[in-house]
Amino acid sequence: SGSYIFYGVREFGMGAAMNxxxxxxxxxxxxxxxxxxxxxxxxxxxxxALQGLPVTYVFTHDSIGLGExxxxxxxxxxxxxxxxxPNLNVIRPADAVETAEAWACAxxxxxxxxxxxxxxxxxxxxxxxxxxxxxxxxxxxVLREADGGRDVTLLxxxxxxxLAMEAxxxxxxxxxxxxxxxxxxxxxxxxxxxxxxxxxxxDAPRVAVEAAMGFGWDRYIGANxxxxxxxxxxxxxxxxxxxxxFGITADAVAQAAEELAAAG
Numbered sequence: 001s002g003s004y005i006f007y008g009v010r011e012f013g014m015g016a017a018m019n020x021x022x023x024x025x026x027x028x029x030x031x032x033x034x035x036x037x038x039x040x041x042x043x044x045x046x047x048x049a050l051q052g053l054p055v056t057y058v059f060t061h062d063s064i065g066l067g068e069x070x071x072x073x074x075x076x077x078x079x080x081x082x083x084x085x086p087n088l089n090v091i092r093p094a095d096a097v098e099t100a101e102a103w104a105c106a107x108x109x110x111x112x113x114x115x116x117x118x119x120x121x122x123x124x125x126x127x128x129x130x131x132x133x134x135x136x137x138x139x140x141x142v143l144r145e146a147d148g149g150r151d152v153t154l155l156x157x158x159x160x161x162x163l164a165m166e167a168x169x170x171x172x173x174x175x176x177x178x179x180x181x182x183x184x185x186x187x188x189x190x191x192x193x194x195x196x197x198x199x200x201x202x203d204a205p206r207v208a209v210e211a212a213m214g215f216g217w218d219r220y221i222g223a224n225x226x227x228x229x230x231x232x233x234x235x236x237x238x239x240x241x242x243x244x245x246f247g248i249t250a251d252a253v254a255q256a257a258e259e260l261a262a263a264g
Contacts, residue, residue: 011037015044015055022053028107032058034066035117036075038082045113049087052111056103062092063116063211064246065159070236080117080215083186091136091185092117092210094161097127100185101136105188119159121239126161126182135182139189140200144168146177150204152257153179155220160209166250167209167257176261179204186216205260209253211243224263226256 011033018029038045038059048055053075064074077091082090088136089112097226099118106114126143127135135141140155152171156164161182168178183189189197206221207228208214212237221227228248235242242251 002015007031009028010043011040015041015048018055019044019048019051019053022048022055024052028056028250029054030056030058030106032060034061034073034075035059035078036061036073038075038115044090045082045115046085048113049085052087053113054106054109054111055113056106056115057115058118059115060118061120063119063159064230064234064242064248065211065239066120067239067242068236068244071233074234075212076230076232076234077215079117079210079212079215081212082117083216085114089114089185089187090117090186091115092158093136093184094156094158094182095123095125095127098136099127101134102184104134105137105185116255117158120207121159123159124162126165133196136184137188138196139185139187140183142179142200143182144180146179150179150202151177151261153181153202153206154257155181155183155201155206155208155217157183157210160211160248163248163250163253165222167253170250170254171257171261174258176258178257183208183220205263207253207257207260208246211246211248219255223248224260226260228252228256 014031018232022029091102093102154164164180171178206225208217209228
């Protein structure tokens with residue numbers, strides 16, 4: 001009691017108050033709401049970015065995976081639009097390990113606000129081996145390397161990383177070597193040197209998967225790459241049904257990758 005402020009349904013007020021607390025200093029400032037409601041506080045987020053304030057936004061229900069609340073609450077365009085804002089780190093973790101690393105990144109930030117975009121649905125662990133290095137801090141990293149050279153590279157963020165891992169397993173059964181790259185934060189990835197970025201992305205054809213609009217992925221998949229994601233608003237149904245309806249599945253990723261690999 002006394003450590004938290006209950007803002008009510010008042011996202012802009014929450015964002016503005018957090019900016020004031022950050023300017024005062026002495027506190028680690030964070031607040032939470034559904035990702036879709038970041039639109040209501042966008043002016044405050046922009047001012048935090050403009051002023052270089054280390055405010056952290058804990059946004060949940062980050063995709064069609066929220067299910068039955070439907071398209072009014074499914075932020076299909078929100079992650080890409082936040083990525084367009086200067087001096088804002090938008091991090092979409094794939095599992096609990098990436099979430100912990102993302103939180104560490106937010107705590108270490110001195111002059112850049114952080115938007116943590118978290119799922120509603122439970123996600124499997126994709127980081128199953130310990131590393132002493134914060135890999136989220138690199139923005140993107142090779143989660144699974146292909147054996148004997150890459151035929152294709154699968155790029156994903158957040159809840160879709162596990163789909164990419166499943167697709168890689170399906171491709172391996174057909175003799176297609178697929179690397180899986182987790183890309184939780186475009187902004188942090190762009191801060192890495194050219195050699196690191198080139199090593200992560202590789203030279204093989206690329207398929208990206210994210211349960212959002214594809215704006216921004218073109219720079220990573222290239223002119224001949226494929227994007228598996230949303231092309232419009234969502235719908236109201238259980239999350240698994242929505243992923244099937246909109247074609248955001250491991251089978252769809254694997255098929256796109258197989259077609260690219262066959263094309264050379």
